[in-house]
Amino acid sequence: MNCCVxxxxxxxxxxxxxxxxxxxKSDLVVRYGGGANAGHTVIIGDERFALHLMPSGAVRPGxxxxxxxxxxxxxxxxxxxxxxxxxRGISLDGRLLISENAHVVLDYHKLExxxxxxxxxxxxxxxxxxGIGPCYADKVGRSYAVRMADFRNLAALxxxxxxxxxxxxxxxxxxxxxxxxxxxxxxxxxxRWSDALSDSIVNTTEYxxxxxxxKKNILFEGAQGALLDLDHGTFPYVTSxxxxxxxxxxxxxxxxxxxxxxxxxxxxxxxxxxxxPFPTEQDNEIGQWIRxxxxxxxxxxxxxxxxxxxxxxAVGFTTRLGGINQIAMMHxxxxxxxxxxxxxxxxxxxxxxxxxxxGDAERLSRAECVYETVAGWTEDLSTIEHYADLPDGVKNYVxxxxxxxxxxxxxxxxxxxxxxxIYRD
Ligand code: IMP
Numbered sequence: 272m273n274c275c276v277x278x279x280x281x282x283x284x285x286x287x288x289x290x291x292x293x294x295x296k297s298d299l300v301v302r303y304g305g306g307a308n309a310g311h312t313v314i315i316g317d318e319r320f321a322l323h324l325m326p327s328g329a330v331r332p333g334x335x336x337x338x339x340x341x342x343x344x345x346x347x348x349x350x351x352x353x354x355x356x357x358x359r360g361i362s363l364d365g366r367l368l369i370s371e372n373a374h375v376v377l378d379y380h381k382l383e384x385x386x387x388x389x390x391x392x393x394x395x396x397x398x399x400x401x402g403i404g405p406c407y408a409d410k411v412g413r414s415y416a417v418r419m420a421d422f423r424n425l426a427a428l429x430x431x432x433x434x435x436x437x438x439x440x441x442x443x444x445x446x447x448x449x450x451x452x453x454x455x456x457x458x459x460x461x462x463r464w465s466d467a468l469s470d471s472i473v474n475t476t477e478y479x480x481x482x483x484x485x486k487k488n489i490l491f492e493g494a495q496g497a498l499l500d501l502d503h504g505t506f507p508y509v510t511s512x513x514x515x516x517x518x519x520x521x522x523x524x525x526x527x528x529x530x531x532x533x534x535x536x537x538x539x540x541x542x543x544x545x546x547x548p549f550p551t552e553q554d555n556e557i558g559q560w561i562r563x564x565x566x567x568x569x570x571x572x573x574x575x576x577x578x579x580x581x582x583x584x585a586v587g588f589t590t591r592l593g594g595i596n597q598i599a600m601m602h603x604x605x606x607x608x609x610x611x612x613x614x615x616x617x618x619x620x621x622x623x624x625x626x627x628x629x630g631d632a633e634r635l636s637r638a639e640c641v642y643e644t645v646a647g648w649t650e651d652l653s654t655i656e657h658y659a660d661l662p663d664g665v666k667n668y669v670x671x672x673x674x675x676x677x678x679x680x681x682x683x684x685x686x687x688x689x690x691x692x693i694y695r696d
Contacts, residue, residue, distance in 0.1 A: 508547025
């Protein structure tokens with residue numbers, strides 16, 4: 272069985288935990304988009320450890336980890352993660368494959384990300400400053416791009432870097448009055464990374480096809496959330512890749528035809544980091560209450576996350592967009608204690624009610640929410656193991672969301688641990 276797990280909101284839905292659980296029954300876990308802007312915490316023994324690039328399956332010793340062509344790879348971060356896992360007794364030897372076609376995030380991408388955001392001032396996107404946008408821009412621009420395959424021919428890479436760095440220095444000098452960067456320094460890092468990673472660089476599409484042929488169980492791990500999708504999200508306040516399930520095909524060369532389950536992950540409420548419209552945002556004591564109870568601070572940047580009610584218009588849209596046939600709802604335990612809960616069932620824009628998510632950030636920023644209000648619950652959910660034992664308030668909340676978004680909720684998260692998940696057939 273093959274499964275693709277994607278976030279249906281603005282990221283941070285708890286995909287890492289879901290992937291970690293599903294990875295137990297998977298032979299391969301595949302990352303197919305985004306880069307070190309992603310972040311999830313894995314718990315190894317008593318220790319918490321943040322992964323940004325490595326597929327979450329990395330902590331399961333028998334699982335093959337694939338970083339496919341759609342990912343932008345920051346080798347510095349990747350090697351830190353490989354070494355961090357090794358120090359905790361988890362070896363990636365022989366089970367990490369990186370696509371030769373994946374693009375490489377270099378220092379000048381991170382520099383450009385920062386310089387551009389600073390220059391944008393109040394119009395900034397609020398990126399993670401990990402160089403994601405500039406690296407994908409170089410990929411689309413083609414002429415000044417570095418791919419993992421370039422690590423195989425260092426002499427050619429040296430020449431290429433001279434050209435790229437000369438171009439970047441002209442650009443950054445003119446636009447931002449930035450000090451020049453040095454091609455030799457970047458090349459020196461690349462040759463170190465080449466030594467460390469060359470054995471893992473392969474044609475991952477070919478590898479995935481052979482795995483499909485012998486009916487391996489493959490878990491495809493989406494990054495960020497569908498509302499941050501470059502084409503279908505709240506542009507320009509999005510990331511630079513197709514973070515919805517639609518990114519699967521271009522991101523790793525495998526058609527959705529081979530995927531049995533598209534599992535969408537949501538939080539029982541909504542969060543967002545960075546700028547951009549957020550119709551159900553509660554910039555008030557309710558938002559703060561959710562932030563405190565849900566520990567809503569970014570794994571990658573530590574920024575406080577913006578918090579608000581569940582938005583069934585947005586999730587209904589991303590459910591259809593991704594062909595989602597099952598949903599995992601996380602953080603239900605966080606909401607215990609609120610007398611009533613609101614779920615946005617429609618927007619009112621320019622005096623008209625709509626249940627379709629506007630594709631335009633400006634229009635979305637003018638949307639007023641039409642809420643359905645349901646009773647909350649006070650019971651602690653963290654030790655409940657069976658759906659039947661959940662309070663009626665939770666069951667009603669889940670049923671209301673299912674009705675509004677149009678897909679069944681089959682997994683319910685009631686705490687941060689692997690075991691704190693309730694399955695519903
Ligand atoms: P970038 O991906 O660093 O360019 O950031 C673009 C937008 O996506 C910003 O609003 C980020 O906060 C957001 N973003 C990127 N990655 C994640 C993630 O993993 N979780 C939540 N938001 C993210």
